[in-house]
Amino acid sequence: MSLSPSSGIGRYYKHSAKIIRFVRLGCTNRPFYHVVVMERRKNQHQPVIEQVGTYDPMPNQKNERLVSFNFERIRYWLGRGAHLSTPTAELLGIAGFLPIHPRTYMTAWRNRQKVAEDGTIEAKDPVEA
Amino acid sequence: MFLRQIYNYANLRASFHALQRAASSTGNTGTASATLLYNRDPQPRFTDPETQKLLQSMTQLQLEKIFQKTTVPDNSVDYKLMTMDMLEDEFRKSIERAKNRLQMPPVVQMKKDERRIISNDSALSGFSDTKYVITDITYGLRQTERKVVVRQTDGTLEHAPMEITKRMHQLYFPLTGRSIRTPRMFADEHLQRCLDEQKYLFILNRMVVQFDPFEPEFHTISSRVYQHINETKQFDILRSTRHFGPMTFFFAWHRCIDDLLYDMVRRDYLQNAAELIALLYKLHDMEPNYKNILKQIDEIKPKEDLALKELEKALKRASSDVKEDIQSAIGKTQVDFELDDLCLPFIEDYISKHALKKVQLELATQTIKEINAEKRQLFEGISKAHGVA
Known part of the structure; x- marks a missing residue:
């Protein structure tokens, strides 16, 4: 059986908890995240079961943050009872796939408050891994 | 934070450039307004089987031009030992390949970008x-x-919006030959230089890869190229390529076929000229009698096997038939003369009724008429001398 292009080499245990989470790739001072499905108990740099997306937290030249999701596989894994890490849940909320995560509302509210206080825009990264 | 400032600066600069571009485009409205665009959806008319047949016939299948030498990395040649049947099969395949290469890029309506x-x-x-x-x-x-x-x-x-969608598609699922940023050659000043150097095929081939047929750039650039060709009258550059059909369709749609018609008549492609006029009539529902002449052309034209003909030509067999010798000497067959007789009145009718460049076209038809009459006389004389009916 041929593997799908995103399949990792992580072993799949039927009854262990799976989680959809970020893996920090990229290098020093230049974060880049893969959204992967892996066993919950494992360290992020261990082999993953499948990659289901990417997230580039640094804005590009046109001032946009790029996110990509393999929604079909995410739906599948959520149906299999996979857990979600908070940053992933936030991103999926921003993407309109899930309801907006409470933490996103919190950051939005705090940012607005800050702007009202000193009039400067010093927003933090909304999705912190 | 510092990085972000740089990005913001870049953004500012980009928007400034956009502003400049907008200003320059409004500055030379003279050329911008002259760019002809399709005012309604041309797709149903273009994909209509009759139109497609006309366009394909006008494009012509010149194998030397389709398979001409190009700058590709691998120019190696395979030599094989083959029987006659295998050779015939191979020729048929290469004709199919040639037809594939002449597949026309579609002419569709421009897509509007709306906020959803x-x-x-x-x-x-x-x-x-x-x-x-x-x-x-x-x-x-x-x-x-x-x-x-x-x-x-x-x-x-x-x-x-469409711009971002296209960029993301290209980023995550890249298409070979297409680049994320629009190549500089499509900017106004560089494009003009390419046009002045008459690199029409280069522009069109790159445009087909870089833009989708429904994008505004596709329409403006192709329209500019076609109009430039119409001015320089270098129609032969596009003949027997996939861009000839859309170009002809463009001219017929915008009722500016006279130069192309002149070119066709001068080169003695009278059947194509008649087809071009028929296409014009069809697109604008002008004169319904064009269907008769197309039917007659179909009836006269023999269904010849192009692959076999090429094979014979390639083998350079000593033709046993005198008839063929005469044909190859004069370059026309009996059928061709009959076709000319059929097409010429139709073309003259168009010239007298609708043409804008009447004098020029009339002169051209007169010349071609005389040349053909001479050829015909020669043909008949030689045929008679050889005792071929």
Whole structure:
């Protein structure tokens, strides 16, 4: 059986908890995240079961943050009872796939408050891994 | 923070350039307004089987031109030992390949970019300092089915505009030959230089890869190229390429076929000239009698096997038939003369009724008439001398 292009080499245990989470790739001072499905108990740099997306937290030249999701596989894994890490849940909320995560509302509210206080825009990264 | 400032600066610069471009485009409205565009959806007329047949016939299948030497990395040649049947088969295949290469890029309506909002959440406003562009990378989806959405900083979730969608498709599923940024050759001043150097095929081939047929750039650039060709009258550069059909369709749609018609008549492609006029009549519902002449042409024209003909030519067999010798000496057959007789009145009728460049066209038809009469006389004389009926 041929593997799908995103399949990792992580072993799949039927009854262990799976989680959809970020893996920090990229290098020093230049974060880049893969959204992967892996066993919950494992360290992020261990082999993953499948990659289901990417997230580039640094804005590009046109001032946009790029996110990509393999929604079909995410739906599948959520149906299999996979857990979600908070940053992933936030991103999926921003993407309109899930309801907006409470933490996103919190950051939005705090940012607005800050702007009202000193009039400067010093927003933090909304999705912190 | 510092990085972000740089990005903001870059943004400012980009918007400044956009402004400049807008200013320059409004500055020379003289050329901009002259760019002819399709005023309604041309697709149903273009994909109509009759139109396609006319366009294909006008394009002509010149094998030397289709398979001409190009600058490709591998120019190696295979030598094989073959029987006659295998050789014939191979020729048929190469004719099919040639037809594939002449597949025309579609002519469709320009797509309008409209804002499609999915949801509006004011409680989210200010959640981030940049917008988020989210792409669906599910496998096996078609480009048209792939969703790209944008979450704006004010919390609005909307479908991405065409520009972003295209960029994201190219980023996650790259197409060979297409680049993320628009190549500089398509900028106004560089394009003009390419046009002045008459590199029409180069522009059109690159344009077909870089832009989709429904994009505004596709329409403006192709229209500019076609109009430039119409001015320089270098129609022969595009003949027997996939761009000849759309170009002809463009001229017929905008009622400026006279130069092309003149070129066809001068080169003695009278059948094509009649087809071009028929296409014009068809697109504008002008004169319904064009169907008769197309039917007659179909009836006269023998269904010849192009592959076999090429094979014979390649083998250079000593032709046993005197008839063929005469034909090859004069370059025309009996059927060709009959076709000319059929097409010429039709063309003259068009010239007298609708043509804008009457004098020029009349002169050309007169010349070609005389030449053909001479050829015909010669043909008949030689035939008689050889005792061929």
